[in-house]
Amino acid sequence: MRNRLRILRAERDWNQADLAAQLGISRQSVNAIETGKYDPSLPLAFRIADLFALKIEEIFLRD
Amino acid sequence: MATDDVKYPMPWRLGLAVLLFCLLMFGAGPLAKAWQLSGNAKLPLLIPGLIALLWMGWESRRYMRLTGNATPAMSRYLQRLVPLWLVYAIFLIAAINLQRSLQPQGVLAVAIAILPALPLIGFIWAMGRLFVEESDEYQRMMHVRRALIATGFMLVVSTIWGFLESSALVPHVPAWSAFILWNIGLIFAGIVPWGRR
Numbered sequence: 044m045r046n047r048l049r050i051l052r053a054e055r056d057w058n059q060a061d062l063a064a065q066l067g068i069s070r071q072s073v074n075a076i077e078t079g080k081y082d083p084s085l086p087l088a089f090r091i092a093d094l095f096a097l098k099i100e101e102i103f104l105r106d
Numbered sequence: 107m108a109t110d111d112v113k114y115p116m117p118w119r120l121g122l123a124v125l126l127f128c129l130l131m132f133g134a135g136p137l138a139k140a141w142q143l144s145g146n147a148k149l150p151l152l153i154p155g156l157i158a159l160l161w162m163g164w165e166s167r168r169y170m171r172l173t174g175n176a177t178p179a180m181s182r183y184l185q186r187l188v189p190l191w192l193v194y195a196i197f198l199i200a201a202i203n204l205q206r207s208l209q210p211q212g213v214l215a216v217a218i219a220i221l222p223a224l225p226l227i228g229f230i231w232a233m234g235r236l237f238v239e240e241s242d243e244y245q246r247m248m249h250v251r252r253a254l255i256a257t258g259f260m261l262v263v264s265t266i267w268g269f270l271e272s273s274a275l276v277p278h279v280p281a282w283s284a285f286i287l288w289n290i291g292l293i294f295a296g297i298v299p300w301g302r303r
Contacts, residue, residue, distance in 0.1 A: 071175045072244035081244050 045104045048077045051095050065094055117169045117296070123162040124293050130155035152195055163188050179239040186232040194225035226285050255298070256291030263287050 052062050059077070063070040066087070075081035076091075082103075083091065092099045134151040138144075143151070166184055170176035201221040204210065210218055233253060240246040264284055270276040 068242045069175050069177055069245055071173055072242050075244050081247070084243055087243060 044082050045079065045106060046076065047102050047104070048073075048091070051097075051102065052077075062094075066090055115172070117165070120162070120165040120169050121293075121297065123158060123165045127155060127158040127162050128290075130158050149199065156192070156195065159188065159191050175245065177240060177242050177245050179236055179241065180245065182239065183232055183236040186235070187229070190225045190228045190232065193228070194222060197225060198222040223282070226282075229285075229289075251300075252292060252295035255295035255300075256288050259291030259294055260284055260287040 048062075052059070057065075059070045059073045063073045066073070068087070072081070076083055088099050088103060092102055095102060131152070134148070134155060138148040138151055163184055167176065167181070170180060198221075201218050204218045204221075205215075208214070208218075233249075236249055237246060237253075240249060264287060267276060267279060271278060
């Protein structure tokens with residue numbers, strides 16, 4: 044699954060550690076999600092969407 | 107400034123610490139035999155291994171911080187491992203000394219024999235707690251993946267060894283070696299690419 048996490052993060056001038064701290068996860072996890080190595084669970088996807096004030100489908104895209 | 111994809115360096119220093127720890131701990135027995143040490147005179151040989159253990163713990167935490175991988179659950183897991191290793195060393199020495207001095211029989215013999223197994227079972231408990239306590243779902247998946255790689259490694263090596271042993275091509279190895287193999291498998295899983303991402 045593709046995602047716009049890196050773009051959204053860059054727009055806010057956050058680094059991976061900033062985003063990880065706000066989501067309560069590790070920087071490695073943010074990196075894995077951004078690079079498409081790991082697809083987050085639905086609860087984590089909702090937390091990400093809430094943080095960016097967007098819908099899940101505006102962040103995570105079908106391949 | 108937003109950072110891009112992070113490349114994690116290989117944990118060479120951690121690998122060296124693990125190698126040194128294994129060599130010093132498992133080499134203490136043959137060294138004692140070579141120097142003809144017996145009884146408690148062998149105990150000082152364990153000290154370098156325990157120092158290597160502390161270095162291993164230090165390097166593990168340093169690498170986790172470097173990779174942004176230091177979750178509270180992982181820190182607790184590492185904090186549990188060090189005392190378990192110390193208890194294992196104490197119980198092993200105690201069991202050897204008690205077997206020699208008491209020449210136990212029956213239930214007492216069984217209790218003394220399994221004494222060193224208890225902290226090793228503690229390692230499995232600590233791994234279980236890590237799975238339960240890890241709130242970072244990606245990290246939890248990686249822990250489980252590494253445990254599965256280690257289990258597969260242990261099963262492959264012990265199965266091949268077992269058949270070689272049945273054909274009298276290799277010497278007999280005690281069953282507790284499976285636990286050592288599993289731990290070697292965990293180290294192996296932490297180094298291979300499919301266990302690191």
